[in-house]
Amino acid sequence: MSLYMLRRTGVYLFLSLAAFLSVFPFFWMAVGATNKSTEIITGKMTPGSNLVVNFQTLLSQVDLWRVFGNSFLIAIVSTILTLAVSSLAGYGFEIFRSRVRERIFQLLLLFLSIPFAALMVPLFVMISRAQLTNTFTAVILPTIASIFILFYFRQATKAFPSELRDAARVDGLKEWQIFLFVYMPTMRSTYAAATIIVFMNAWNNYLWPLIVLQTPENKTITLVISALTAAYTPDYGVILLTTVLATLPTLVIFFVLQRQFVQGMLGAVK
Amino acid sequence: MTRNVMRWTRTLAIALTGISMASVAAAAAELTVWCWDPNFNIPAMADAGARYTAAHPDTTFNINNVSQDEINQKLQTQLLAGVSDGLPDIVLIQDDNIQRFLQSFPGSFVPLSDSIDMSKFADYKVAAATYEGKSYSLPFDSGVTGLFYRSDYLEEAGYKPEDVQDITWNRLIEIGKDVLEKTGHQLIDMDYNDDGQIIMMMQSTGQWYLKDGNEPNIIDNPALKASLETFQAMAQSGLIKPVSDWTGYTGAFTSGEVAMVPQGVWITGTIKSMPDQAGKWRVAPLPALDGVDGATHYSNNGGSSWYVLASSEHQDEAIDFLKTVWAEDVDFYQGILVNQGAVGSLLAARDGDAYKASDPFFNDEPVWQNFSDWLAQVPAVDYGTFTPEARLAVRAQLPNIANGGDIDQALQAIDAQLRQQMQ
Amino acid sequence: MAQTRLDRNEQINGWAFVMPALVLLGIFMIYPILWSLWMSFQVGRGNNFSFGGLANIQRLANDALLVQALTNTIIFFIIQVPIMIVLALLFAVALNDATLRFRGLFRTILFLPCVTSLIAYSSLFKSMFSNDGIINQALMSLHLVSAPIPWLTDPFWAKVVIISAITWRWTGYNMIFYLAALQNVDKSIYEAARIDGIPGWARFWNITVPMLKPVILFTTILSTIGTLQLFDEINNITQGGPGNGTMTLSMYIYNLTFRMMPSFGYSATVSWVIVAIVAVLSIIQFMIARDRRRGA
Numbered sequence: 001m002s003l004y005m006l007r008r009t010g011v012y013l014f015l016s017l018a019a020f021l022s023v024f025p026f027f028w029m030a031v032g033a034t035n036k037s038t039e040i041i042t043g044k045m046t047p048g049s050n051l052v053v054n055f056q057t058l059l060s061q062v063d064l065w066r067v068f069g070n071s072f073l074i075a076i077v078s079t080i081l082t083l084a085v086s087s088l089a090g091y092g093f094e095i096f097r098s099r100v101r102e103r104i105f106q107l108l109l110l111f112l113s114i115p116f117a118a119l120m121v122p123l124f125v126m127i128s129r130a131q132l133t134n135t136f137t138a139v140i141l142p143t144i145a146s147i148f149i150l151f152y153f154r155q156a157t158k159a160f161p162s163e164l165r166d167a168a169r170v171d172g173l174k175e176w177q178i179f180l181f182v183y184m185p186t187m188r189s190t191y192a193a194a195t196i197i198v199f200m201n202a203w204n205n206y207l208w209p210l211i212v213l214q215t216p217e218n219k220t221i222t223l224v225i226s227a228l229t230a231a232y233t234p235d236y237g238v239i240l241l242t243t244v245l246a247t248l249p250t251l252v253i254f255f256v257l258q259r260q261f262v263q264g265m266l267g268a269v270k
Numbered sequence: 271m272t273r274n275v276m277r278w279t280r281t282l283a284i285a286l287t288g289i290s291m292a293s294v295a296a297a298a299a300e301l302t303v304w305c306w307d308p309n310f311n312i313p314a315m316a317d318a319g320a321r322y323t324a325a326h327p328d329t330t331f332n333i334n335n336v337s338q339d340e341i342n343q344k345l346q347t348q349l350l351a352g353v354s355d356g357l358p359d360i361v362l363i364q365d366d367n368i369q370r371f372l373q374s375f376p377g378s379f380v381p382l383s384d385s386i387d388m389s390k391f392a393d394y395k396v397a398a399a400t401y402e403g404k405s406y407s408l409p410f411d412s413g414v415t416g417l418f419y420r421s422d423y424l425e426e427a428g429y430k431p432e433d434v435q436d437i438t439w440n441r442l443i444e445i446g447k448d449v450l451e452k453t454g455h456q457l458i459d460m461d462y463n464d465d466g467q468i469i470m471m472m473q474s475t476g477q478w479y480l481k482d483g484n485e486p487n488i489i490d491n492p493a494l495k496a497s498l499e500t501f502q503a504m505a506q507s508g509l510i511k512p513v514s515d516w517t518g519y520t521g522a523f524t525s526g527e528v529a530m531v532p533q534g535v536w537i538t539g540t541i542k543s544m545p546d547q548a549g550k551w552r553v554a555p556l557p558a559l560d561g562v563d564g565a566t567h568y569s570n571n572g573g574s575s576w577y578v579l580a581s582s583e584h585q586d587e588a589i590d591f592l593k594t595v596w597a598e599d600v601d602f603y604q605g606i607l608v609n610q611g612a613v614g615s616l617l618a619a620r621d622g623d624a625y626k627a628s629d630p631f632f633n634d635e636p637v638w639q640n641f642s643d644w645l646a647q648v649p650a651v652d653y654g655t656f657t658p659e660a661r662l663a664v665r666a667q668l669p670n671i672a673n674g675g676d677i678d679q680a681l682q683a684i685d686a687q688l689r690q691q692m693q
Numbered sequence: 694m695a696q697t698r699l700d701r702n703e704q705i706n707g708w709a710f711v712m713p714a715l716v717l718l719g720i721f722m723i724y725p726i727l728w729s730l731w732m733s734f735q736v737g738r739g740n741n742f743s744f745g746g747l748a749n750i751q752r753l754a755n756d757a758l759l760v761q762a763l764t765n766t767i768i769f770f771i772i773q774v775p776i777m778i779v780l781a782l783l784f785a786v787a788l789n790d791a792t793l794r795f796r797g798l799f800r801t802i803l804f805l806p807c808v809t810s811l812i813a814y815s816s817l818f819k820s821m822f823s824n825d826g827i828i829n830q831a832l833m834s835l836h837l838v839s840a841p842i843p844w845l846t847d848p849f850w851a852k853v854v855i856i857s858a859i860t861w862r863w864t865g866y867n868m869i870f871y872l873a874a875l876q877n878v879d880k881s882i883y884e885a886a887r888i889d890g891i892p893g894w895a896r897f898w899n900i901t902v903p904m905l906k907p908v909i910l911f912t913t914i915l916s917t918i919g920t921l922q923l924f925d926e927i928n929n930i931t932q933g934g935p936g937n938g939t940m941t942l943s944m945y946i947y948n949l950t951f952r953m954m955p956s957f958g959y960s961a962t963v964s965w966v967i968v969a970i971v972a973v974l975s976i977i978q979f980m981i982a983r984d985r986r987r988g989a
Contacts, residue, residue, distance in 0.1 A: 007893070011787055011793070014783075014787070015784075015787060015799045015803075018780075018784065018803060019798075019799055019802040019803060021861065022802050022803050022805055022806055022861070022865070023802050023805060025806070025809075025814070025817050025818070025821065025861070026805060028817065028821060028827060029813075029817055032820075037517070038521065038524075038525070040820060041517055041518065041521050041820065041823065041825065041826070042521070042525070042825055043825060043826055043827040043829075043830045045827065084713075085713045085714050085717065086714060088710050088711070088713060088714065089710060089711040089713070089714035089715070091710055092706070092707055092708075092709070092710025092711040093710075093711055095707075095710075096703050096704070096706055096707030096710065097707075098703075098704065098707055101707060101708075101711065104711075104715070106975075108718065109914075109975065110968060110971060110972055110975070111718075111722055111726065112918055113918045113921060113922070113967055113968050113970075113971035114726065114729070114964060114965075114967070114968055115921075115922050115924075115942075115943050115946055115964050115967060116922075117924075117943065117946050117947055117950055117960070117964070118725075118729045118946065118960065118961050118964035118965075119722070119725035119726065119728075119729060120347060120725075121347055121350050121351055121728075121957065122724060122725040122728035122729065123721065123725050124347050124348070124351045124353065125351040125352070125353070125728075126720075126721075126724060126725075128351060128353040128355060133353065133355045133356060134355070134356055141717075141721065142721040144717055145713070145714040145715075145716075145717035145718045145721070147718070148915070150714055151911065152870075152911065155907050155908060155910075155911045156873070156874075158907050159874070159907075175706045175709075175710075179710075189873050189876055190873060192873075193869050193870065193873045196808075196869065197866075197869075200807070200808060200810075203810070204810035204811060204812070206810075206811070206812060206925070207343070210340060210343060210344070211343065211344060211347050211348075214344075214355070214356030215356070216334065222810055222812060225810065225812050225813055225816075226337075226340075226812050227335065227336075227337060227340070229812065229816045229929070230306075230337030230338075230339055230340065231306075231307075231308065231335075231337065233307075233309060233516070233517070233520065233540070234516075234517055236517065236820060239816060240817075243809075243810075243813040243816075243817065246810060246813060247808060247809055247810070247813065250808040250809075250810075251805075251808050253808075254804060254808050255801075258800075258801065258804070339951070342951045342952065343951055346739075346950070346951060346955055349739070349740065350739060350740060350955070350957065352740075370738070370739075370953070370954045370955065371739075373738055373739070373741075373954075374738040374739020374740065374741065374954065374955050375739045375740050376740070376741065461846075462846050462934070462935045462936075463931070463932060463934040463935055511824075512824060512843060512846040513823070513824055513846070514819070514822075514823050514824060514844070514845030514846055515819065515823070515845075517820075517823075518823050518824060518825070521825075655954060656953075656954060658952055658953050658954070659953050659954065662948065662952070662953070665934060665935075665936075666934070666936050666937040667936065668935070668936065669846065669847060669848055669934075669935040669936040669938070670936055686757060687757060687758060690755060690756055690757060690758065691758065691953060692954075693736075693752060693956065693959070
């Protein structure tokens with residue numbers, strides 16, 4: 001029993017240390033948002049009184065509501081479309097096997113490793129020929145068929161019990177009905193995890209939106225942060241404040257979806 | 271044919287989306303400008319724009335804050351894709367970065383020497399943006415260098431301002447050791463990911479990383495070798511405080527940590543951003559390299575110029591604007607000197623009143639007059655095409671040199687990396 | 694007869710499910726990939742390029758910087774990926790234990806880093822690890838070091854910073870996958886093992902790891918590709934320096950494209966080096982998997 005206690009204490013110590021390291025930069029970021037740039041670079045650790053000033057500076061430089069609206073629009077539409085298209089394909093590749101599709105899938109995995117910088121120029125030519133530059137469509141379209149999410153869903157589908165599908169077939173459900181009414185509810189936690197990831201990727205996407213979105217009124221919050229960071233004399237107070245603001249939505253999404261995990265776990269314990 | 275159709279479609283699209291009304295668009299021109307520093311070139315451009323709009327109410331300006339990295343990314347992607355949608359009319363580009371644009375994307379920039387008399391500007395600025403006999407830039411700020419120093423620290427260590435006037439780097443190192451010992455302040459701070467310090471020392475002798483067009487000038491370049499040796503001596507004596515980025519760099523002297531700042535004149539605004547240090551700063555000419563032929567006290571670091579893109583639909587307005595304000599308005603240059611500390615390259619601007627004024631921040635020295643005198647003596651060098659490659663190769667060796675690495679081996683390594691990248 | 698109809702149905706359904714993704718990928722990947730392949734046979738500057746045959750491949754052979762970028766990438770890969778995956782697994786297993794107190798709190802906190810944007814967290818780490826930054830101040834006030842550690846100005850320490858940053862940001866991310874997968878593991882297997890007196894670590898190695906194998910494989914492949922494409926962190930923290938000490942393949946490609954004389958042909962060629970590496974790794978992995986299957 002004492003060995004058990006010892007091991008337990010070890011686990012708690014390990015987790016506490018990891019938790020401290022995880023959370024410290026957030027603390028630093030939040031404190032920084034209330035300090036002046038000069039105080040931040042010299043490592044001031046206590047909350048200051050510059051929050052309002054930082055806020056005013058930020059508001060004088062960017063149309064914050066607009067920028068957030070743009071980011072939300074892009075991230076939400078991307079997430080819905082990506083989850084739909086990629087989970088369909090992940091399911092399709094795993095459930096209905098054929099030699100041709102296996103080959104295609106292996107090829108896709110290889111494509112996943114091509115650095116985006118190599119594809120950016122031709123992609124930009126395509127988008128501009130389609131008269132789509134400076135539109136959100138141009139940001140969203142190339143990201144919908146995400147090989148990575150497709151791959152993720154295929155891996156997750158391996159755990160989808162085939163008995164469920166067989167039973168549904170016996171009940172006379174069509175394949176699309178099985179996907180919609182059996183697969184999707186069963187794989188709730190997979191969808192939840194994928195939502196977090198896709199939303200974050202869309203929200204944080206940088207290089208492609210930078211090239212495609214051209215006018216200030218179409219900028220996303222990530223582009224704003226990068227512009228602030230790349231400034232000649234970066235104002236770290238304003239940067240950290242913007243970082244806090246930009247992190248909040250992904251944090252909320254995460255907290256909301258986390259319940260899905262918790263429910264899944266409770267269900268499994270029962 | 272297709273081009274016309276496309277243009278027509280676009281006009282229609284613009285009219286439909288109501289971004290701008292056709293009647294207004296026909297008469298008025300809005301010039302879009304990309305530049306990057308909200309404390310420097312952005313307000314300078316805004317001032318120039320306001321002056322032009324006052325005389326030509328139909329021409330307005332839309333000045334965007336776009337960082338240098340973003341300019342590289344967007345301009346290059348679009349020029350290569352052959353897409354001009356969303357490109358600005360006027361763009362600011364750093365002098366040592368322009369040749370690769372001119373050579374990689376011929377025809378993408380408007381040769382301004384066709385309409386503007388380039389002899390009005392400092393030679394070395396014009397040379398930086400000349401390609402196949404034509405000059406493409408409207409030269410803007412100069413990076414003429416000076417040695418900014420804290421006279422109070424110097425005094426504390428027993429030195430007078432005369433002691434740093436027209437000296438050599440070796441002498442400065444001796445002084446630096448004394449200052450460190452007596453006051454605890456290191457001499458300078460430096461980001462080892464930036465070779466500006468090396469460039470300043472080297473260019474003061476009229477040498478550059480490249481010569482005769484595009485031949486690497488590394489191994490048999492005594493000025494570069496002496497610059498690296500000087501840098502190593504300073505680092506090994508503990509006179510350099512290493513920093514990791516620009517904020518750290520400026521922080522080390524605005525906080526009073528280091529005693530001196532050898533830098534281009536554009537750093538003046540940053541130094542003066544600390545009003546409580548007024549009267550403590552002075553400026554001397556840059557120290558000269560020891561034992562190198564052609565060593566002077568005058569050099570350059572940084573500086574950028576304006577370019578008009580060939581894709582601009584308002585080329586005429588853009589050129590006329592640069593010509594009437596940036597190439598003629600001496601009064602305008604006095605304003606940006608006082609407000610932004612911008613030392614322009616228009617030679618006539620030096621005769622204005624602001625340039626003659628003395629500055630109480632710098633102990634009532636006539637700093638601007640000094641800088642413009644030095645400006646005229648900066649040895650001109652040909653940046654060549656592969657300066658970015660050369661700078662990356664030199665930077666790669668700086669940490670090793672600072673730690674006492676062999677200079678000849680470092681030169682070999684720089685030469686090897688540069689030659690490999692020059693293709 | 695019925696069998697073939699069923700087969701045909703399977704085929705139709707198989708294609709129907711993957712078609713939307715394939716069409717989109719066909720449009721937005723195939724053309725850019727073909728362009729990039731074609732470009733890798735071109736030499737020249739910017740828009741002035743011409744067919745160069747295998748010139749770019751010859752250039753690869755003499756490129757010392759490419760070798761350094763490759764070496765750095767491999768160092769990051771060998772050190773960082775195992776640390777991260779083992780940590781993520783340990784976290785996931787510890788948090789999956791229903792008897793653990795503050796489980797929800799720990800889980801939330803450990804997830805937190807992966808909600809930050811790459812640019813934001815990179816600049817955060819850069820400011821924390823600067824010479825006078827909070828990390829050095831903390832280490833010095835705890836008397837762990839006597840002089841500030843040159844985190845970002847020394848090639849070795851800069852690598853340490855990059856590895857710490859990536860581990861901080863991505864461990865929770867990997868943990869998500871493991872936790873999600875652990876929910877699909879039947880708890881009764883653990884119960885049976887516990888009753889049989891099999892110790893915790895043996896349960897970990899003999900039950901958890903094999904059950905999570907598909908997910909571990911998945912995250913390993915992702916991390917491999919992620920390391921090969923490591924760019925945002927490098928670009929925002931060190932830009933490949935100091936002394937090329939943190940230059941990675943993707944940073945090098947970016948430099949070739951945007952910082953140096955733009956030679957798109959050569960940067961496309963270097964991109965294909967990454968693809969070739971992944972192809973080789975996949976073949977190795979495939980052969981290992983096959984051998985194991987034979988052995989079993």
